[in-house]
Amino acid sequence: MPTLRLPSVRKGLPALVFSVAGLLAAPAFAVNTDSSETLKPAASLEGNFLSAYVAGTARDTAAATIFFREAIQEDPRNQELLERAFVAFMANGSMPEAYRAAERLAGRDGSNNLAQFALSVRALKAQKYADARARLTRSARGRSADLTATLLAAWAYAGSKDGKQALATVDKLKNERVFNQFREYHAALIADVTGNPSEAEKRFKAAYEGERNTLQVVDAYARFLAKRGRRDEALALYKSFDEVVPRHPVVRAAMATLNQGKPLLPAITTPQQGAAELLYGLGVVGSSQSDELTAIIYLRLGLDLDPGHSLALVTLGDIYERLKQYDRANDVFTRVPKDAPVRASADIAIGQNLELLGRGDDAANHLQTLMKERPDDVEVVMALGNVQRSRKQFAEAAETYSKAIDLIGKPDRGHWILFFYRGTSYERSKQWEKGEADLKKAMELVPDTQPAGKAQVLNYLAYSWVDQNMKIDEAFKMLTRAVELAPRDGMIIDSLGWAYYRMGRYPDAVRELEKAVELKAGDPVINDHLGDAYWKVGRKLEAKFQWNHAKDSNPDQEDLVKILKKIDKGMDDEAKPAVDGVTTDAPKQSGG
Numbered sequence: 001m002p003t004l005r006l007p008s009v010r011k012g013l014p015a016l017v018f019s020v021a022g023l024l025a026a027p028a029f030a031v032n033t034d035s036s037e038t039l040k041p042a043a044s045l046e047g048n049f050l051s052a053y054v055a056g057t058a059r060d061t062a063a064a065t066i067f068f069r070e071a072i073q074e075d076p077r078n079q080e081l082l083e084r085a086f087v088a089f090m091a092n093g094s095m096p097e098a099y100r101a102a103e104r105l106a107g108r109d110g111s112n113n114l115a116q117f118a119l120s121v122r123a124l125k126a127q128k129y130a131d132a133r134a135r136l137t138r139s140a141r142g143r144s145a146d147l148t149a150t151l152l153a154a155w156a157y158a159g160s161k162d163g164k165q166a167l168a169t170v171d172k173l174k175n176e177r178v179f180n181q182f183r184e185y186h187a188a189l190i191a192d193v194t195g196n197p198s199e200a201e202k203r204f205k206a207a208y209e210g211e212r213n214t215l216q217v218v219d220a221y222a223r224f225l226a227k228r229g230r231r232d233e234a235l236a237l238y239k240s241f242d243e244v245v246p247r248h249p250v251v252r253a254a255m256a257t258l259n260q261g262k263p264l265l266p267a268i269t270t271p272q273q274g275a276a277e278l279l280y281g282l283g284v285v286g287s288s289q290s291d292e293l294t295a296i297i298y299l300r301l302g303l304d305l306d307p308g309h310s311l312a313l314v315t316l317g318d319i320y321e322r323l324k325q326y327d328r329a330n331d332v333f334t335r336v337p338k339d340a341p342v343r344a345s346a347d348i349a350i351g352q353n354l355e356l357l358g359r360g361d362d363a364a365n366h367l368q369t370l371m372k373e374r375p376d377d378v379e380v381v382m383a384l385g386n387v388q389r390s391r392k393q394f395a396e397a398a399e400t401y402s403k404a405i406d407l408i409g410k411p412d413r414g415h416w417i418l419f420f421y422r423g424t425s426y427e428r429s430k431q432w433e434k435g436e437a438d439l440k441k442a443m444e445l446v447p448d449t450q451p452a453g454k455a456q457v458l459n460y461l462a463y464s465w466v467d468q469n470m471k472i473d474e475a476f477k478m479l480t481r482a483v484e485l486a487p488r489d490g491m492i493i494d495s496l497g498w499a500y501y502r503m504g505r506y507p508d509a510v511r512e513l514e515k516a517v518e519l520k521a522g523d524p525v526i527n528d529h530l531g532d533a534y535w536k537v538g539r540k541l542e543a544k545f546q547w548n549h550a551k552d553s554n555p556d557q558e559d560l561v562k563i564l565k566k567i568d569k570g571m572d573d574e575a576k577p578a579v580d581g582v583t584t585d586a587p588k589q590s591g592g
Contacts, residue, residue, distance in 0.1 A: 040066075045074040049081065064088040069097065079108065090118065091296045095304050110138060120152060121301045123276050129159040147179060151278050155375050159271035163194030172485055183212040185217050186278060189268045192224060200224060208237075212246050216281070216311075219254065220267040227266060243451075246414035250311075253341035276306035284315055292319055310340035317349065325354035344374065348383040355387045363387050378404045382418060389421065394428035401425060416445035427464055436464070455485035455492060463495040466502055475499065490520030498529050508537040515547075524555035528563055535571045543559055543570075 029127055050154060068085035082101055089098035089432040099122050105115035116135045121131035133156045136149040150173055157166035170187045173179050188203035204221040211217070218241045222234040225261040238255045242248065257264050268274045279302030286295030299316045303309060313336045320329035330353050340346075354363035367384040374380050387402035401422035408415055423438030439461040446454045462478035464472045479496045486492050497512030513530040520526055531546030547567045555563060 008220075009240060044409055045071055045478070047518065052451055065092045065097070067321075068463055072101070076104075079105075086115065086118075087293070088428060090300055091293060093300050095300065106135075111473075113138070118301065120149075120156075121275070121305060124152070124156060124159065125272060125305050126157060129156040129271075132156040132159075147173060147182070148278075148282060151182070152275055154186065154190055155275045155278065158190045158194050158274065163191065166190045167196075168196060179371050181207050181214065181217065182281065184210065185220070186274070187212075188224075188278065189234045189274050191222060192266065192273065193268060195229070197224075201493065214244070215241070215250060216267075216277070219250055222254065223264050223267050226258060226264040234258060234264070238426065244414065245573055249341040251344055256425065272305045273309075274555070275343070276302040276309050278302075278310065279305070280312040280315065287315060287319055292323065306406065306563070307335075308337045309338075310336050310342050314342050314346060317346065322351070322352065324356075326357045329353055344377060344379065348379055351383055351387065355390055359392055360387070376407060378418075381407065382421070385421060385425070389425055389428075392428070394425045395431075397424040398422050398431070398434075400427060411445060413445050413447045416442045416447075418459070419445065420460070420560070421452075424460060427460075432464075439464070451485040455482040457462075458482035458485070459492045459495050463499070466499040469502075472499075472503070488519060489521065490516040490518070490526060493519065494523075494526045494529060497533070501529065501533050501536070506533055510537055510539075511534040522553050524550040524553035524559065524563075527553060528555070528559065531566070532571065535566075540570065543571055 028118060040359060049067070049071050064086075064090050068081070068088050072082055072085050078315070082105060086098060086105060089095075089101055097149075098118060100114040102118040102122075105112045106119060110116070116138045120132045120135035123129070123135060130184055132184070133153050136156070138152045152564035154166045154169040157163075157169055167187055167190060170183055170190065173183045184203050188200050188207055191197070191200035201224065203225055207217045208213075208221050214538070218237050222237040226234040227232075234253060235258055238251050238258075242251050242255070245251075254264060255396060262449070268277055269284055281299045283295045283298035283302065285323050286298060296316065296319060299312050302312050308310070309410045313332055314380075317329040317332040320326070320332060328349045333350050333353075336343045336346040337411070348367070348497035351363045351367040351370065353367055354360075364384065367380060367387060370377070370380045371384065381404040385404065388394075388397035388400055401418055405415075405418055406413070406423065412421070419438045420442035423435045423442060426432070426435030426438060428475050439457065442457045442460060443454075446457050448454065458478045459482040462475040462482065465475040466479075476499060479499055480494075482492050483489075485498055494516035495511045497516055500506070500509035500512060510530070510533045513526065516526045517523075517530050527534070527546045527550035531543045531550060534540070534543035534546060544567055551560065551563050553565065
């Protein structure tokens with residue numbers, strides 16, 4: 001089955017990802033969700049506690065903050081209640097309340113590592129560097145906490161103008177592969193901020209050699225070189241990155257600045273920015289490991305130090321998107337500085353999220369306004385096409401994608417997605433010849449380094465051929481390859497199973513479709529397909545069970561009518577003549 005998903009246009013964001021296990025421990029609490037400003041506290045301590053608990057379970061830290069705020073006023077000595085409130089306050093971005101709770105927790109238990117850690121960040125913000133280091137000493141427990149506390153302490157020494165001790169502190173970290181780039185990157189930044197360019201260059205080079213495709217390292221190193229008049233070397237770093245991650249907004253903006261002969265400012269100029277950069281990097285780690293609570297806490301603390309850290313804001317917004325908290329994501333995206341290279345992507349994300357919130361007209365209006373402001377921005381035009389496609393306005397989407405393709409001129413490999421989306425829009429709007437040409441063009445452009453993308457293109461083109469009784473042998477080879485590239489994608493496995501079905505190889509179809517249902521149990525089309533295959537092999541009771549499951553899984557209205565008819569009357573078992581090796585049973589329009 002072809003899959004179409006509304007994409008994120010923030011390719012490569014964020015990029016500073018390191019494999020660091022066991023991040024800062026925190027009390028268990030669910031991640032935040034939409035704002036609950038209209039809620040009022042309950043009338044009793046018990047009511048507030050239970051309401052806060054339910055809000056946490058529902059991933060609503062805005063509501064939890066309201067109820068915890070009231071509960072700790074009624075029972076201020078309850079340690080567990082205060083700890084949970086503290087975490088909720090931080091996750092919700094209520095930093096003054098979080099710091100007050102941290103003071104109370106640290107006053108009762110000086111070894112409370114999370115409270116001391118938060119208070120050390122507040123001390124760094126206030127330029128109380130000795131106090132920050134003292135609190136970090138108390139909070140350092142365990143391998144990952146040692147990494148965090150050590151690097152923050154190094155930044156505190158940098159704040160005290162003690163560059164030598166700052167670097168010595170960084171070098172206390174063990175020489176472990178998972179720490180090396182993190183250590184060398186921050187050592188380079190510290191050396192640069194404290195006026196030690198020779199050491200900074202040595203450390204930047206070490207960080208870069210460790211992993212050449214880390215955005216933050218590439219950007220900071222190139223800016224360091226540019227500041228010293230080594231423009232060509234800086235451009236070479238950016239161009240090398242651009243070959244791997246094409247058209248990244250940060251890289252494009254920096255290259256344009258250099259090509260115009262303008263100065264490229266350093267990435268980090270203060271200890272507060274350096275510490276915020278550290279917390280941003282740790283937040284990315286938490287996000288990549290699906291530890292949203294830890295990620296949000298790191299990002300909130302980092303943004304308290306540097307409210308304009310654009311990549312931290314984008315990362316926080318991305319997390320809320322992943323949690324399907326689109327209002328909160330948009331609140332964060334609107335905070336991205338207007339002059340940040342990623343602001344354009346944040347604006348696009350706001351439009352996409354409006355669509356996901358069911359505000360399609362607002363989404364279209366927002367994106368059309370962006371198109372007027374930035375008529376040559378391919379990403380904006382593409383985003384409008386994505387919204388139209390998600391609303392099943394396929395003919396309109398194809399026209400919009402055509403405008404984007406006209407803007408790019410000669411396409412490169414990074415533009416395969418545009419041809420893929422236009423091709424699928426043509427196919428859905430019954431313009432198959434145009435769709436087939438675009439899908440073939442996407443197949444030509446999509447690089448082998450993007451196996452998931454290649455699998456999607458293979459799948460859609462091959463499924464479309466099978467569904468039309470065309471090029472069966474070639475289609476089967478392509479579907480087999482797609483499954484090899486994406487063996488855990490239930491929708492692609494469904495395509496292979498449905499192809500077996502159309503060939504009349506029903507036992508093979510059952511085998512593959514059962515795999516697809518296991519991987520994507522709630523998809524109505526996959527369940528419908530499996531029901532059809534069960535019926536063909538004589539498992540008619542199971543067939544009706546699958547059809548009923550498909551019926552209850554919110555299928556399209558057209559599919560629902562067919563499903564209800566099969567539940568009532570079953571299927572016509574009479575064999576149909578084959579065309580090119582495929583039975584001519586009526587094709588089904590796939591989901592997506």
